Amino acid sequence: MLGNKVSLKLDRLKTNMMSRKAIASLLVAGATIGLSVPAVRSQNPTTIRVDGSSTVFPITEAVAEDFQKQNGGRTRVTVGISGTGGGFKKFCRGETEISNASRPIKAEEMEACKSAGVQYIEMPVAYDALTVVVNPRNNWVNSMTVAELKKIWEPAAQGKIANWSQVRQGFPNSPMKLYGPGADSGTFEYFTEAVVGDAKSSRTDFTASEDDNVLVQGVSRDRGALGYFGYAYYEANKNRLKAVAIDNGNGKAVLPSREAVENGTYQPLSRPLFIYVNAKAASRDDVKQFINYYISNAPKLVSEVGYVALPARAYTLASSHFQQNKVGTVFGGKEAVGLRIEELLQREASL
Amino acid sequence: MQQDLQQVKKIIIRNKLWQAIFAVVGLLSVLVGIITLITLVLDLFIDGLPRLSWQFLTSFPSRKPEEAGILAAWVGTVLVMIVTAIAAIPVGIASGIYLEEYAGKNWLTGLIEINVTNLAGVPSIIYGLLALGLFVYQLNLGESVLTAGLTLALLVLPIVIVTTREALRAVPNSIREAAYAMGASKWQAIWDHVLPYSIGSILTGVIIGLSRAVGETAPLITIGALTFIAFLPDPPIKAEFPYISFSWLQAPFTVMPIQMFNWVSRPEPDFQFNAAAAGVVLICMTLGMNALAIYLRYRIRKQIKW
Numbered sequence: 001m002l003g004n005k006v007s008l009k010l011d012r013l014k015t016n017m018m019s020r021k022a023i024a025s026l027l028v029a030g031a032t033i034g035l036s037v038p039a040v041r042s043q044n045p046t047t048i049r050v051d052g053s054s055t056v057f058p059i060t061e062a063v064a065e066d067f068q069k070q071n072g073g074r075t076r077v078t079v080g081i082s083g084t085g086g087g088f089k090k091f092c093r094g095e096t097e098i099s100n101a102s103r104p105i106k107a108e109e110m111e112a113c114k115s116a117g118v119q120y121i122e123m124p125v126a127y128d129a130l131t132v133v134v135n136p137r138n139n140w141v142n143s144m145t146v147a148e149l150k151k152i153w154e155p156a157a158q159g160k161i162a163n164w165s166q167v168r169q170g171f172p173n174s175p176m177k178l179y180g181p182g183a184d185s186g187t188f189e190y191f192t193e194a195v196v197g198d199a200k201s202s203r204t205d206f207t208a209s210e211d212d213n214v215l216v217q218g219v220s221r222d223r224g225a226l227g228y229f230g231y232a233y234y235e236a237n238k239n240r241l242k243a244v245a246i247d248n249g250n251g252k253a254v255l256p257s258r259e260a261v262e263n264g265t266y267q268p269l270s271r272p273l274f275i276y277v278n279a280k281a282a283s284r285d286d287v288k289q290f291i292n293y294y295i296s297n298a299p300k301l302v303s304e305v306g307y308v309a310l311p312a313r314a315y316t317l318a319s320s321h322f323q324q325n326k327v328g329t330v331f332g333g334k335e336a337v338g339l340r341i342e343e344l345l346q347r348e349a350s351l
Numbered sequence: 352m353q354q355d356l357q358q359v360k361k362i363i364i365r366n367k368l369w370q371a372i373f374a375v376v377g378l379l380s381v382l383v384g385i386i387t388l389i390t391l392v393l394d395l396f397i398d399g400l401p402r403l404s405w406q407f408l409t410s411f412p413s414r415k416p417e418e419a420g421i422l423a424a425w426v427g428t429v430l431v432m433i434v435t436a437i438a439a440i441p442v443g444i445a446s447g448i449y450l451e452e453y454a455g456k457n458w459l460t461g462l463i464e465i466n467v468t469n470l471a472g473v474p475s476i477i478y479g480l481l482a483l484g485l486f487v488y489q490l491n492l493g494e495s496v497l498t499a500g501l502t503l504a505l506l507v508l509p510i511v512i513v514t515t516r517e518a519l520r521a522v523p524n525s526i527r528e529a530a531y532a533m534g535a536s537k538w539q540a541i542w543d544h545v546l547p548y549s550i551g552s553i554l555t556g557v558i559i560g561l562s563r564a565v566g567e568t569a570p571l572i573t574i575g576a577l578t579f580i581a582f583l584p585d586p587p588i589k590a591e592f593p594y595i596s597f598s599w600l601q602a603p604f605t606v607m608p609i610q611m612f613n614w615v616s617r618p619e620p621d622f623q624f625n626a627a628a629a630g631v632v633l634i635c636m637t638l639g640m641n642a643l644a645i646y647l648r649y650r651i652r653k654q655i656k657w
Binding site for chain 1: 412413414494576577578579580581603613615616617620
């Protein structure tokens with residue numbers, strides 16, 4: 001009887017010991033994780049980190065996808081979406097090797113990069129055509145002038161311009177519903193700069209969404225709707241939308257198309273898209289291979305994901321900038337509004 | 352007399368009418384929730400199921416909708432959840448036990464309690480910002496699985512603490528008193544009696560907290576979750592010594608909701624089906640975790656003999 005009790009007690013002690021051992025081993029495991037983490041970090045294989053604009057994302061994604069397949073997994077490429085501004089923040093802190101940008105680098109971003117000692121190579125990779133769309137059942141609008149667009153979108157129009165008859169004489173008395181991208185997007189920034197004349201200055205009483213498909217749906221369901229977004233979304237939804245030809249004040253209205261962007265007649269809503277490469281990282285072999293792959297495959301991949309490829313000369317020029325490690329921007333921190341491909345080339349050549 | 356009876360009957364009829372009205376209103380309220388849920392889930396399944404295949408689960412993202420898959424996303428989600436569980440469960444349960452069993456009733460405990468309850472209601476983006484400053488910049492953990500897991504652990508910690516306390520409170524005091532009467536120390540009473548009895552409810556709380564974390568996007572985007580990533584983190588088991596590797600903790604990652612959102616906002620309509628299919632997988636993950644919670648609770652409750 002007594003022996004029984006004692007052994008029970010012993011058992012109890014044993015289990016206690018065991019649970020103590022378990023806790024101790026957990027602690028050891030935790031410590032190992034903590035200690036091994038920094039060691040592991042330095043052993044990591046090199047990865048090319050890309051971040052930035054969601055507009056440029058599909059291009060870089062396509063390049064990264066094919067590059068990694070062709071490369072057999074020796075080099076890793078990651079692509080994030082932080083927006084052009086967020087991307088430059090990380091880029092100037094040296095957290096990424098390449099930054100996707102749907103506009104040239106801004107003055108304050110240049111300053112941030114400079115103070116952090118980050119130099120960069122600017123490379124235009126494609127053109128995008130912002131497309132103004134209306135509902136297919138809208139039979140009164142075929143073209144609009146930039147002035148008319150300004151009348152609709154400027155801040156002064158807030159709460160006042162709400163009917164098509166106010167835009168142009170002869171337009172029917174039909175309520176107008178506006179759709180546009182959210183204030184954080186580069187598309188919004190470029191459109192306001194090009195149409196209103198001042199970046200980010202726009203009326204605010206319109207349906208805004210960061211998701212362009214929401215805008216596509218909105219415009220395709222509402223006869224009185226007008227909206228704008230990137231050309232890729234129009235091209236993928238041509239049967240549900242009607243593009244508006246844009247008249248840049250010279251009396252010639254031009255519909256958005258690849259040709260019109262290439263020959264520079266679709267103005268001022270054509271905009272260049274860029275990647276910025278960290279100059280220090282550019283000396284790395286994997287980054288060199290990736291950029292070379294990017295430039296030589298851009299023409300094919302850019303049109304595949306719905307943008308307009310630059311002429312071959314532009315890519316040669318960008319490539320030679322990269323080879324010669326020409327750092328800096330040709331835009332001096334300003335938005336590149338209404339810039340034709342030719343002018344872009346000239347500017348890039350002057351670097 | 353007769354009149355009084357009449358009046359009483361009237362009152363009874365009126366009360367019964369109210370009862371019936373409330374039953375109908377209650378049923379309708381329940382149906383609003385359930386029907387919306389069923390419609391959403393059905394819609395998702397109709398769009399997504401045809402796209403669901405082995406290839407979809409084992410492919411990396413791609414610009415071509417038919418080649419794209421969610422391999423990186425679901426692996427990322429699972430790894431992040433593992434870190435979250437490892438970090439949140441011990442800390443959360445320990446805090447719950449301390450607050451419920453050990454802490455005295457003073458102003459400090461009161462303050463902690465108020466804070467914990469409030470933390471449960473803090474928007475998740477705030478946790479993201481906190482994690483960006485603390486884990487990414489201060490502790491220099493990088494934009495990694497580890498950071499993401501710890502961030503989500505912070506997010507579920509209040510839920511774990513609160514449910515642990517509820518569960519401990521549900522154990523009758525007589526159990527503790529009986530243990531003390533047998534000469535058990537406080538820790539013995541908790542470890543051998545109170546915890547085993549409440550572990551079912553605690554687990555339920557933990558898993559519900561984790562299923563909330565599975566769907567979180569905002570805090571992970573803040574700390575730098577990626578959108579395109581076409582490789583997996585290093586496996587945790589290696590062929591050479593020391594056989595275990597923790598480098599996956601440092602790996603860049605993406606998670607299911609971020610992949611879904613990226614596909615939803617693509618111009619090509621086919622990506623919408625991919626997004627729906629990813630949604631189906633995510634729902635199955637959440638439902639699976641909830642089912643596990645229910646099963647565990649059932650199993651453990653059955654063993655309780657009081």
